[in-house]
Amino acid sequence: MRGNNYVILTVIEISRHIHTLKTMGIFSSKPVVSPQEFKNKVRSELYGKGWPERKINHVEEVIHGYMDADKNVSTHGMDAKDVEHFVDYVKTHHQGIEYSDRELQILHESLKKHLL
16 A cells, blocks of 8 residues: 555656646747757857847847746747747847848747747
């Protein structure tokens, strides 16, 4: 009898851990771009496609502010819907740095490509 209780408790504990990992975005059913993914992959891709470092740095600042403003996004990363909103956000909150339609398209494609 004691063995069965142990198995039941273990299953309950595993369920709790899976729930915690899902909350952290580890087992998220939606693909996302994490802040680390942006820093490690998207930045270099933008640079490789001819973006000046000044604009890349600006987008990185904006993306951190965007992610920090939404607890769910800051924890889990940006999903496809967030990517769409973010590109529109960059378009309207450029703080004196102008982005061409082509640059915004490259940003959009790079973020979409790196959805986990």
